[in-house]
Amino acid sequence: MIDGVIPPAFVLLAGAALIGLTRGHVRTAVLFAAPLAALWAVWQIPDGVVVTAQFLGYEIQPVEGSPVRRLFATIFSLMAATGGLYAFRQAKWYELAAGYAYAASAVGVSFAGDLITLFLYWELMAIFSTVVVWCGGTPEARAAGIRYAIMHLLGGVILKVGIEGVVVHTGSVEVQPLLAANFDTWMILIGILINAAAPPVSAWLADAYPSSSPTGSVFLSAFTTKSAVLALILLFxxxxxxxxxxxxxxxxxxxxxxxxxxxxxxxxxxxxxxxxxxxxxxxxxxxxxxxxxxxxxxxxxxxxxxxxxxxxxxxxxxxxxxxxxxxxxxxxxxxxxxxxxxxxxxxxxxxxxxxxxxxxxxxxxxxxxxxxxxxxxxxxxxxxxxxxxxxxxxxxxxxxxxxxxxxxxxxxxxxxxxxxxxxxxxxxxxxxxxxxxxxxxxxxxxxxxxxxxxxxxxxxxxxxxxxxxxxxxxxRTLTISLDMDWFWRVVLFRLGNAVLNLGVALREAMEATVERVQQGPGARLVQLLDSSGALGRTWQIGTTALWIAVLLTVYVFLYYID
Structure with a gap:
């Protein structure tokens, strides 16, 4: 680790935390100072690996500098500053804090030198961007946020599967150019493309972004898809x-x-x-x-x-x-x-x-x-x-x-x-x-x-x-456009209801069958097996022994006849 280098993502994360802890003019000062301090920290990162650490037996590189990484981190920090200016008088403090943490995660992805660090910041982006969607404050925003979270957590799982495969088969966690030539690299590519909003898994974007607040959609427009573009540049x-x-x-x-x-x-x-x-x-x-x-x-x-x-x-x-x-x-x-x-x-x-x-x-x-x-x-x-x-x-x-x-x-x-x-x-x-x-x-x-x-x-x-x-x-007319999410928001919902209704129908059919057996020709058998029936009631030991002897005699007789 190079002395005096502060990870820029930590600066913005600290700013996000201070937004929640401060009030009034102090909060406003933090709001403007944090992204500018992060921008300064971005330009203190030289080329090459700057910070290393040990994690689960692997040497990870949380901060690695290069021109393309600095470019993306620069615009992410600049976007956080301008988005904060746009929103600070209208947005709630928790939306501002979530927006800054979201931006910090994107900056963290920018400088991630290994796949583990990239994945951790990737998931933080999903979490904080979901909070930004929820800050829309309407039932539609809450529902869209849940769908958004499900899609991005699914993408995270796919990405994680690919990363684990690459690590197991190559022994390396380094962020380096790959080729979509096997299952592992295809999983990484698909996980990134989900965040890039590539069809057919792109409907989350048009579903969630318009459901957020007017200020929240400004933050959402900047980070997730462009972080995916940077990941593609670095990996594919x-x-x-x-x-x-x-x-x-x-x-x-x-x-x-x-x-x-x-x-x-x-x-x-x-x-x-x-x-x-x-x-x-x-x-x-x-x-x-x-x-x-x-x-x-x-x-x-x-x-x-x-x-x-x-x-x-x-x-x-x-x-x-x-x-x-x-x-x-x-x-x-x-x-x-x-x-x-x-x-x-x-x-x-x-x-x-x-x-x-x-x-x-x-x-x-x-x-x-x-x-x-x-x-x-x-x-x-x-x-x-x-x-x-x-x-x-x-x-x-x-x-x-x-x-x-x-x-x-x-x-x-x-x-x-x-x-x-x-x-x-x-x-x-x-x-x-x-x-x-x-x-x-x-x-x-x-x-x-x-x-x-x-x-x-x-x-x-x-x-x-x-x-x-x-x-x-x-x-323009009052119409809606059906997108690919229709399949999992409508078709899968209806399929789930159909399976549930089929299960209810099968249970009712079984109950009706049992009832018919109890009332029909099988009623005598049910009576025999009932606790008061001949086969269900408690017998004396002598009677039980007699019946066992009879049954053994019949078995031996049939065995020798055969």
Missing amino acids: PGEPVLIWVGLYMIFYGIIYALLENDARRILAYSIVNQVGFMVVAVGIGTELAINGAAAHAFAHIVYKALLFMSAGVVIYRTGMTRCSDLGGLFRTMPLTMVCGVIGALAISSFPLTSGFTTKTLISVAAEQQGLATVYFLLAAASAGVFLHAGIKFPWFVFFQKDSGLRPKDAPWNMGAAMVFFAFLCIFLGVYPQPLWALLPYPMEYSAYEPGKVLFYLQLLLFSGLAFFLFLPLMK
């Missing part, structure tokens, strides 16, 4: 199956987001879509692609949190989440609208926004590897993202019809958090070099080549034209 770079898993995630997220009416569910499905881009990049596995996955994860946390902040302000001020109930809010919520539009442009990869500079890295990586199909699918997906997040979300929430609602704009703390992230979206789009300096591999890359800019502008503008041409078809 260049795994070919991830290209196709990622493409499926991209189009799955687009389709469901286009069908949705709930504003936060639109954004939740959009998370699946955007993480799909990162998974594709990890599957490509080149240095440029890994840089693209890491850079896009950084940018995604910023603009996705900004979109959830914008939606959160709308819900906080109006109490409404369905697009069909909203509209015309730009009149009294200009700051929230502008910040929401900036986030929508960033997620759509519009030039001069962070989404453009990071997402094009992934497309260029696919092009350089000769993956023409992947390149064109990613380009088509960018148009789909512009439809559901770039236009649909701000249009139906802030524009379209006049809903008659005239709510106030964001409180100052929520507004300040949104302005900061909106600034980052533009700054990293215009001048991405500071982000490039954080990436794991050095590179020479220019995002603003004329041909590339023109291609994306044409793609996005034609997508916008298609949206407004088909606007009547895009009108």
Whole structure:
């Protein structure tokens, strides 16, 4: 262990504990100081193994530094600070504490140098994020939190099985590149993909995130799925199956987001879509692609949190989440609208926004590897993202019809958090070099080549034209979208009821059969066996001995006849 190095996760965990122990201005000071102190601690971690310890006979490495680990830990700490600013006047203290502990777990995953430490922080993430969901405070939030916990504990068990298999068969607990070539590594990959919200086990995200509080959903948008992306980068770079898993995630997220009416569910499905881009990049596995996955994860946390902040302000001020109930809010919520539009442009990869500079890295990586199909699918997906997040979300929430609602704009703390992230979206789009300096591999890359800019502008503008041409078809209705969770929330429930009803029916049939035997031809036998019957009552010893002798005589006679 290097002297003077403090694990950054411990700093945030201490801050989470102090939030519960302090009050008033002291709590506010802790709220702002803890993530900034954690950010400082992140940048004190050098490359290589920093902290070692013994656990169950294995040497574990709770803190290991590298450029990609620092990048993720940096944005996680920055997200905790900005999320705390956004939430501190509206959220309950226990939601803030859970949010910070959740962020601390993600930072712990970032620096985990061994599989045991990674698993422990992984499970802490599941626990504290479940608490954040429950802080929604509604029956729906409590039910969604239970479903969320079940899914993530299942994913944790699968991950643990894979880790145990790797440890038994290799004797190593080190976090290092693997290949999905046997049962053990497939279990690890599946466990990580559950946290990445890869279909068919992705419905937990759209189920739980919109059920949390307006402030809780901001924290939830940042940590779980991006920690999974980092785990994929560290453990499965260049795994070919991830290209196709990622493409499926991209189009799955687009389709469901286009069908949705709930504003936060639109954004939740959009998370699946955007993480799909990162998974594709990890599957490509080149240095440029890994840089693209890491850079896009950084940018995604910023603009996705900004979109959830914008939606959160709308819900906080109006109490409404369905697009069909909203509209015309730009009149009294200009700051929230502008910040929401900036986030929508960033997620759509519009030039001069962070989404453009990071997402094009992934497309260029696919092009350089000769993956023409992947390149064109990613380009088509960018148009789909512009439809559901770039236009649909701000249009139906802030524009379209006049809903008659005239709510106030964001409180100052929520507004300040949104302005900061909106600034980052533009700054990293215009001048991405500071982000490039954080990436794991050095590179020479220019995002603003004329041909590339023109291609994306044409793609996005034609997508916008298609949206407004088909606007009547895009009108929101009071419908729900059935997802894969229908199978375990409905089918398994009905199957369980059917099995229970079958068991009741069998018991009733057996009872009826016994009753018929007692009242029918078998009644005499029942009477004989009853305590008052000939065979059931107590006999004298002499009588019993006589009957035994008779039976033995009959047996001997039959034996010799045979």
